[in-house]
Amino acid sequence: MTMSLKSMRRALLAAGAMALASALPLKAQEETRYNVALLSDFSGPYADIMPILAAGREKVIDWWNATRGAQLGVTLNYKNYETRYDAAQVASLWPGIKSELEPIAVIGLGGPDVAALSERLPEDKIPMFMATAAYGYAWKPDSWIFNPRPTYSHESAGFLYWLRQKRGGDGPIKAAIMASEASPAYVDMAKGLEKYAEEHPDEIELVEVIYTEVQPTDLTAQMRRVARSGADALIIQTNTSIVVAAKRGLQANGADVPIMMSSHNGLPASGKALGGLEQLEGDYEAYGMAIAADEDTPPRQFYQTLSDSYGLKAPWNVVTAMGISQGLFAVTVIEHAIEANGPEGLTGEKVREALFAEPITTEETHGFLPTLSFTPEAPFPLKGLQVNVGSVRDGKIVVEATGAAIPNVEKW
Amino acid sequence: MIYVINDIITGALIGLLYALVAMGFVVIYRASKVFNFAQGELVILGGFIVWYTTFELGLDLWLAITLSLLLSALAGYLIERIFLTKLIGESVFSMVMVTVGLLILLRGIVLLLFGPAVRPFPVIFPLKPLFLGEMLIPMNLLIGGLITIVAAVGLSWFFNRTRAGLRMTAVAEDHVVASSMGISVKGSIAFAWVLGAVLSTVGAMIFLSGKSLTFLASEIGFAALPVALFAGLESIGGLILAGVIVGVAQSLATNYLDPLVGGALGTVVPYLIMLGILLVRPTGLFGWRTIERV
Numbered sequence: 001m002t003m004s005l006k007s008m009r010r011a012l013l014a015a016g017a018m019a020l021a022s023a024l025p026l027k028a029q030e031e032t033r034y035n036v037a038l039l040s041d042f043s044g045p046y047a048d049i050m051p052i053l054a055a056g057r058e059k060v061i062d063w064w065n066a067t068r069g070a071q072l073g074v075t076l077n078y079k080n081y082e083t084r085y086d087a088a089q090v091a092s093l094w095p096g097i098k099s100e101l102e103p104i105a106v107i108g109l110g111g112p113d114v115a116a117l118s119e120r121l122p123e124d125k126i127p128m129f130m131a132t133a134a135y136g137y138a139w140k141p142d143s144w145i146f147n148p149r150p151t152y153s154h155e156s157a158g159f160l161y162w163l164r165q166k167r168g169g170d171g172p173i174k175a176a177i178m179a180s181e182a183s184p185a186y187v188d189m190a191k192g193l194e195k196y197a198e199e200h201p202d203e204i205e206l207v208e209v210i211y212t213e214v215q216p217t218d219l220t221a222q223m224r225r226v227a228r229s230g231a232d233a234l235i236i237q238t239n240t241s242i243v244v245a246a247k248r249g250l251q252a253n254g255a256d257v258p259i260m261m262s263s264h265n266g267l268p269a270s271g272k273a274l275g276g277l278e279q280l281e282g283d284y285e286a287y288g289m290a291i292a293a294d295e296d297t298p299p300r301q302f303y304q305t306l307s308d309s310y311g312l313k314a315p316w317n318v319v320t321a322m323g324i325s326q327g328l329f330a331v332t333v334i335e336h337a338i339e340a341n342g343p344e345g346l347t348g349e350k351v352r353e354a355l356f357a358e359p360i361t362t363e364e365t366h367g368f369l370p371t372l373s374f375t376p377e378a379p380f381p382l383k384g385l386q387v388n389v390g391s392v393r394d395g396k397i398v399v400e401a402t403g404a405a406i407p408n409v410e411k412w
Numbered sequence: 413m414i415y416v417i418n419d420i421i422t423g424a425l426i427g428l429l430y431a432l433v434a435m436g437f438v439v440i441y442r443a444s445k446v447f448n449f450a451q452g453e454l455v456i457l458g459g460f461i462v463w464y465t466t467f468e469l470g471l472d473l474w475l476a477i478t479l480s481l482l483l484s485a486l487a488g489y490l491i492e493r494i495f496l497t498k499l500i501g502e503s504v505f506s507m508v509m510v511t512v513g514l515l516i517l518l519r520g521i522v523l524l525l526f527g528p529a530v531r532p533f534p535v536i537f538p539l540k541p542l543f544l545g546e547m548l549i550p551m552n553l554l555i556g557g558l559i560t561i562v563a564a565v566g567l568s569w570f571f572n573r574t575r576a577g578l579r580m581t582a583v584a585e586d587h588v589v590a591s592s593m594g595i596s597v598k599g600s601i602a603f604a605w606v607l608g609a610v611l612s613t614v615g616a617m618i619f620l621s622g623k624s625l626t627f628l629a630s631e632i633g634f635a636a637l638p639v640a641l642f643a644g645l646e647s648i649g650g651l652i653l654a655g656v657i658v659g660v661a662q663s664l665a666t667n668y669l670d671p672l673v674g675g676a677l678g679t680v681v682p683y684l685i686m687l688g689i690l691l692v693r694p695t696g697l698f699g700w701r702t703i704e705r706v
């Protein structure tokens with residue numbers, strides 16, 4: 001077997017190129033990869049909003065990998081796990097997630113994740129970052145689960161505080177609560193506000209606390225009681241189906257009690273389920289996160305960047321905003337950890353330490369969240385708590401208030 | 413006092429809605445001795461068919477309702493033909509397990525075809541309630557209650573007074589014996605599933621009229637379970653009384669006891685009633701007492 005001079009020269013060139021390639025610090029070899037687990041609910045009670053929430057947080061990680069991550073030499077891989085919003089499912093999946101991904105952080109969804117993992121994550125030394133408001137039962141020191149927003153009860157108390165100021169006068173504001181026992185989180189939302197109202201009768205008078213099913217059969221009679229009680233607002237932070245049933249109950253009574261929703265059951269989702277946003281004219285959504293209104297704000301501009309350059313298909317609404325804000329919250333903390341420790345050898349523990357080390361500024365989250373300063377005392381920032389209020393006016397979502405103060409809600 | 417009376421009336425009407433859904437359990441059980449665990453899923457299947465014909469096909473409401481009932485009947489027939497017909501003569505346990513599989517399958521099909529989004533459901537019954545002085549009665553529940561009573565009377569007559577109904581009862585007793593007597597076991601069971609699916613669709617229309625629809629609406633199947641077992645799985649007429657008792661007890665517990673105990677009692681009361689009656693009378697309030705010759 002003979003080899004031509006030409007072939008030999010080619011072989012030598014190829015071998016030389018390979019040797020050179022292995023000696024050069026190629027970008028791909030420089031990149032350090034870490035995994036992030038995303039807990040999702042594509043077939044449970046939040047299956048209706050999950051695709052757009054998931055799209056928001058995933059595209060933020062894609063954006064971060066292409067921009068900040070590329071500069072730092074770090075790529076974040078992510079994988080969604082279906083939990084059906086069920087604590088038992090989360091608990092059973094967790095050992096597999098841990099061994100498969102060895103994640104440096106978990107991006108959670110809601111109460112069942114908190115209930116299932118609050119005792120395990122400190123042992124595993126992996127922090128979890130949420131998008132939702134926090135829960136009273138998770139309000140403990142030295143947590144490994146962190147919410148960028150205060151508790152739902154803080155958010156509703158902040159809304160009522162704002163509404164009372166808007167109304168004027170000295171008397172307490174009359175409020176009714178509609179909740180469900182289908183999830184500990186729903187009960188918690190009601191209990192916290194009940195406690196606050198009990199301790200501040202001069203501010204809030206709770207006229208009704210009604211528990212119902214996640215898909216109520218009929219709320220006409222209950223809404224009649226709410227209307228008769230002279231309620232200034234009805235707080236529903238559970239799900240869209242309850243908002244729809246309550247609205248129908250109010251309409252059947254010819255009553256016009258404004259409903260306050262949270263981000264996950266907010267105005268766009270509830271309006272769609274009712275057959276039109278105009279049916280929610282004068283109703284509110286309130287939460288410690290940017291309102292996805294029509295105005296040209298920094299959050300809206302960042303959403304546009306994700307849509308134009310990273311293929312985000314989700315519409316501009318509160319659920320997408322929630323996914324984006326969660327993604328930004330998580331990648332910013334990871335970025336702080338990389339800046340403090342270098343790209344190599346990052347662990348969940350270092351990520352958690354970075355959360356306490358410096359604030360996450362509102363600029364870093366493109367205005368989606370206020371500046372957040374975490375301490376080990378609570379799973380959410382205890383100072384500078386604010387709530388934003390959106391409403392439907394002339395069939396459109398508008399910002400009613402930005403940065404409204406939240407009163408001092410004690411633990412319950 | 414007026415509120416208490418109003419809560420009793422609303423509770424009774426909700427109980428009648430449960431009775432209508434439970435009627436689906438009973439007609440299938442009376443014809444095949446099969447307890448259909450997928451009853452709630454038949455309700456959402458019917459609900460999605462109504463939603464599809466009204467909003468997606470844009471049909472006139474009455475045409476959409478008629479077409480929905482026909483499509484539900486077809487769905488019930490197909491379910492029996494595909495999954496249950498080959499099990500005739502096999503143990504009841506096998507058939508019941510098939511309905512458990514059907515529950516999961518139907519939920520998956522609904523998610524696959526329609527997705528998880530919360531959708532508006534058409535307004536089939538007037539949204540404005542009936543006011544009787546200080547009392548308020550939701551129109552959908554009132555009309556639904558009347559439909560339930562008419563359906564119960566009609567089906568009782570059918571099962572007890574007609575040849576076809578008595579044949580179905582014979583099929584429920586023993587497939588092999590009924591077959592040897594020249595009764596079409598397949599035909600009887602298929603008809604029962606058609607009836608079950610149609611009743612479920614009517615239940616969906618009353619339950620969801622003007623509200624929202626997701627696959628989670630299937631929970632009503634479990635809410636109807638205590639009514640079916642309380643009445644006794646063979647008694648259609650008994651469902652009316654059982655429905656009213658369960659509905660009223662649930663309404664009073666929810667409105668007057670829940671605030672005292674911190675909630676949850678309203679959802680538990682129907683099951684407590686069910687367990688109580690089953691302890692005293694395992695066949696339910698109006699279930700058949702089987703006489704066996706030794």
